[in-house]
Amino acid sequence: MRREVPVFLGSAAGVVILAAYFINYKPLATLSAELMNWGIIMSAFALCLASVNLVRKHVNQIARKEPVAPFSLALLIVFFGITLAGLFQGQNSAGFTFFYKGILEPVSASFYGMLGFYLLSAAFRTFRARSYEATLLLLSALAVMLGRATIGSLIWEGFPGLAEWFLGTPNAAADRGVLIGASLGLLSSGVRLMLGIDRAYLGSEE
């Protein structure tokens, strides 16, 4: 029963939503919409559960005086600060805006900027023309980079058009191939989940 009930509930919900997509029957559509709304509510509860895990982990780190304890303290201060400001003063309040504009925006943007340095390190270390295929890939990557940078059109005015062709033709073709394969995999995985064949979330098979 411990395994069968969750599988049945999951399968039943999946079948109802899928059936509502294909079958023209108003009560089914209403039930499907209701289940999707329940999904939204469950997501909010899952966020609470995950937040408890986050807070517990960092409180433990502070209690055990680990080397990262100061960072855990900073995290908890910001976590509770922005949560309480948003809950009690609203998202338009000065407190919430301070946390958002003063901390979240600049820190997020800074990390996104760091991505450039990681990319540079990866490009320098790994983009090697080790084989014929790698050389082709490298040359097309260089062509797209030159096409997307204004400096490319200074070197040769055909680079932007070439970049658009690479993105619009071979890239789109490969993307569609992967998309078709992935969609079939997605369908098959969905069918396996709905039939209760894949039950990894309930633990091992036997």
Add this chain to the structure above:
Amino acid sequence: MIIKGREFSFLVFALLVVMTIYLMRRGKQSWSVRKIAGLDAIEESIGRATEMGRPVFFTPGGGDVVSGASAVDTMAAVEVLSYVASMTAKYKLKLTVGIRQANTYAVADQTVKEAYVAAGQPDLYSPDIVQFYSPEQFAYAASCVGYFQRERPSAILMLGWFQAEAVMLAEGAAQTGAITVGGMVKFNQLAMMVACCDYILIGEELYVAGAYLSQNKIKLACIRSQDFGKLAAIVAIIVGTLMVSAGNKALVKLFS
């Protein structure tokens, strides 16, 4: 009864389900999957972690189990997590699972717990194994890379749904000298993962992971039905291309 315009897609879906069930019923026959280096490397990396006494890190990426395509990628990664958790329980290794989405946290935590219980090591399970970092993309990436730098895991497994943070994770992992196994279906950052990781699962190799690792006959039969679907898609593309080139758009209208 069927909503107008969706008859064909209903037919395709019904055919896939029927084929899956038919092949499952023939489950006594064992279908084989070609060797996938990335999946074999998982066991090798856990073996290396056991020798070195270093932890293992796993992340199913930033996908949510309730959201479209990322749900299936994430569930496929959770299947691999179940296998990894049972291995780390068996070898008494420290496992850390980094999570980005709250829904995925709930599923991953349950999966790890059940795997440890099934492996006969319920005492080794701890709620600290699965750690929710942040739904914020780069906060999650920074947490993972911070973990790599501090704990120096010897095996880093990044399988699931990733976005731009894939570069940060893959390169951050590579810089620590760990064995890195990456896997994703999403096209965008796949190239960076291929460049930076030691082993890689590309596209549907991730979906096959559960079946490959467990060698479950029923799951392998489902993979077989998927292959038939791909064959049908290839035939449809070739026939459709020829028809459109000849000026006939009947197949295009059917699929639309």
Add this chain to the structure above:
Amino acid sequence: MKKALDIRWLYILLFLSIIVPMARPLGLPLKMGTWTKVVWDTLDKLTPNDVLLICPDFNPSIESELGPQRDALIYHLGQKGVKAIFVTFVPQGTQQTKKFITGLEAAGRKYGTDLVDLGFLAGEETALAAFFGDMKKACPKDARGTATADIPLLKNINTARDVKLLIHFAQSLPGTAEYVRQLGPYGITFVECVSTGAMATSVTYVQSKQALGLIAGLQGAAEYEMLNKHLAYATTAMDSQSLAYTVFIGAVIAGNVIYYIERKRARTK
């Protein structure tokens, strides 16, 4: 083995390539792309009675790429005087909505009759499906607490089919694929604003005409500013981006040169 080139020199070069053009703009020429032009032409044909649905599903980390696109669109839509409904499916998107509304109110639009903020809906694709099917049921109140049934702008707007066009800023989930899947049944015109990294997959949907057009990255924002004839941040930042790309290209070439030299040395030994 002694490293042929310390990566930190390249980091310094990248840093300088970004900073120097900001202090001293180079004025590098920018060529117009087709995808951005299609978006601008479509939005330019809008009339003050048209109602748009704008979904700013991005957070501050990508402000550098999607922020200039947002600002360019605010300028253009402010000039056209269109009406807009805002809803987001990522938590930080609400702050982006605020920036939109502030910008459009400055251009003379009024909240309630021309603009409405429906806030954030959790649930990603599930929420998308629920929202497009019945907006008032998915959002009984707007972000300011007013019942959506009482908002004048939403009087005749019930499903996605009732809006003229959808503008989606994509960063995370829900992304282009999710919107294409959920908008399919409604058949509405749909425009994507994405980062450079997401461009490769989004182009596929533009090519297959599932999405009308695409504003991609900082370059897309700069192209939009050119079309607006209102040059702003994106245009000035393109110099930095171009030089940074040059450093990347140089790093790739340098890496390959070093690789071949080391390989040759190993063979000689």
